[in-house]
Amino acid sequence: MSGIASGPANTRSYSKILKAIIAMLRDKINGRQKGIITFGITPPKQDTPEDKVREIAQKHLVRFSKLDIDGLIVYDLQDESERTNEARPFPFLSTIDSGIYADSYLNDLNLPKIIYRCIGKYDRNELKSFLMKDPAKESYSVFVGASSKNQNVSVKLNEAYQIYRSVETNLILGGVTIPERHSKSNDEHLRILHKIENGCKFFVSQVVYNIEASKNLLSDYYFQCLRNNIPMVPILLTLTPCGSQKTLDFMKWLGINIPRWLENELIHSEDILEKSVRLLKHQFTELYEFALEKNIPLGCNIESVSVRKVEIDASVQLAVEIGEILRKISSQ
Numbered sequence: 049m050s051g052i053a054s055g056p057a058n059t060r061s062y063s064k065i066l067k068a069i070i071a072m073l074r075d076k077i078n079g080r081q082k083g084i085i086t087f088g089i090t091p092p093k094q095d096t097p098e099d100k101v102r103e104i105a106q107k108h109l110v111r112f113s114k115l116d117i118d119g120l121i122v123y124d125l126q127d128e129s130e131r132t133n134e135a136r137p138f139p140f141l142s143t144i145d146s147g148i149y150a151d152s153y154l155n156d157l158n159l160p161k162i163i164y165r166c167i168g169k170y171d172r173n174e175l176k177s178f179l180m181k182d183p184a185k186e187s188y189s190v191f192v193g194a195s196s197k198n199q200n201v202s203v204k205l206n207e208a209y210q211i212y213r214s215v216e217t218n219l220i221l222g223g224v225t226i227p228e229r230h231s232k233s234n235d236e237h238l239r240i241l242h243k244i245e246n247g248c249k250f251f252v253s254q255v256v257y258n259i260e261a262s263k264n265l266l267s268d269y270y271f272q273c274l275r276n277n278i279p280m281v282p283i284l285l286t287l288t289p290c291g292s293q294k295t296l297d298f299m300k301w302l303g304i305n306i307p308r309w310l311e312n313e314l315i316h317s318e319d320i321l322e323k324s325v326r327l328l329k330h331q332f333t334e335l336y337e338f339a340l341e342k343n344i345p346l347g348c349n350i351e352s353v354s355v356r357k358v359e360i361d362a363s364v365q366l367a368v369e370i371g372e373i374l375r376k377i378s379s380q
Contacts, residue, residue: 070186073118073160074220077250077282082340083374084282084347086162086252087112087367088121091149094142101144105153111364112157116371119188120157121252121349122146124164126192147178162188162222162252167208168201175208179217190222190252209246223248225283227256228305230265237268241278250282252349258305259331263338270342282345285335287328288352289366290314291321291359299353321362328366333373340377348374 076084089108092101112120124146143149150161165178178189191212193205203211212221223243230236240251256262262285273280290296296314300306306314310327317323332348339346348370352363 069158070160073188074186076118077220080279080281080345082282082336082345082347083378084119084250084284084345085117085367085371085374086119086121086284086347086349087115087117087363088123088252088286088349088351090123090125091144091146094144096144101153105149108154109157112159115364115367117159117367119160119162120150120154121162121190121351122150122154122164123351124166124169124192126166126169147181160188162190164190164192165208166192167203167205168194171202172207172211175203175211176215179212179215179219183215183217186218186220188220188222190224191248192224206246209243212247220249221247222250222252224254225251225265226254226303227261227265227285228254228258228303230268231258231261231305234268236265237272240269240283241272241276244278244281248281250284252284253286255286255288255299255302255304255351255353257299257310257328257331258307259335260307261305262335266335266339266342266344266346270344280344282347284347284349285332286349286351287332287366287370288350289321289328289359289362290324291354291356291362293320295354295356295359296320302353321359325362325366325369329369329373332370333377336374336377 073084075081092104096104123143125143146165147163150163154161165175167175170178191205191208194201212219223240225236225240227236240248243251253262266283269280269283272278288299290299293315296306296311313327314320314323336346336348350363350367350370352360354360
């Protein structure tokens with residue numbers, strides 16, 4: 049469903065349109081539909097001047113009003129320096145609260161906003177206030193746990209699920225899944241099922257470049273659900289273009305697993321950005337067809353980990369082309 053920049057947000061017609069669009073994503077999630085497409089963005093840095101924030105938001109409004117997507121993910125960042133001893137390629141800078149950015153600056157975008165919440169950054173009262181901000185309003189969020197066991201947190205992920213279940217809210221909850229983690233522990237599918245038991249209705253993956261790890265997770269997820277007669281919920285695989293060696297280094301620092309052969313293909317290509325987009329489309333097509341055979345409700349989330357305009361533009365174009373791929377497969 050395309051997001052269309054509205055007129056005044058307080059008009060009755062706008063409210064009806066937005067409620068209908070939000071309900072469409074709800075129905076797709078609850079109906080466990082295949083082919084959901086979202087786009088993920090990071091809010092501006094906290095110290096960004098107000099006029100610049102509004103300029104960035106306006107670019108977001110224009111950009112995403114033209115995209116045929118089901119929802120916009122607004123990320124909540126946390127410092128992941130405790131996860132690894134390697135130096136961060138880019139400095140960590142706090143961003144504007146994802147909920148505030150969505151409500152205050154993107155309100156005129158006719159798209160459901162899926163608000164990420166890095167649970168460890170908030171105490172119980174803050175989390176409960178977020179969940180109960182407007183209990184009658186239909187909304188979406190993804191709870192994210194600590195980046196490492198060593199991270200000091202006020203609330204653990206399981207505690208956040210308990211708080212979610214204890215309040216009355218129309219918030220549709222999502223979770224995070226990491227296919228690469230499955231390669232090490234072989235239990236990522238069990239983590240998914242545990243999160244489903246705690247109320248998660250859909251999942252968004254970490255950026256995937258390792259097709260083998262993704263297939264292994266999807267296969268184990270499918271057969272575990274089949275054995276236990278558990279309905280599968282949608283999983284959105286996250287794709288991000290890579291347009292430079294610096295972006296590649298940052299992706300690796302984030303924990304994105306990039307097979308050696310694929311890294312070679314990227315760094316030795318004449319156009320690393322074009323090559324990465326082509327590889328991503330090929331891999332997602334293969335994964336989607338793999339999931340289709342098993343009736344796994346697979347979808348896609350697109351983002352840019354880089355702030356370079358050329359890479360952001362490539363991610364927007366990738367969203368367009370992924371939509372075309374899904375429509376082509378559906379028509380076969």
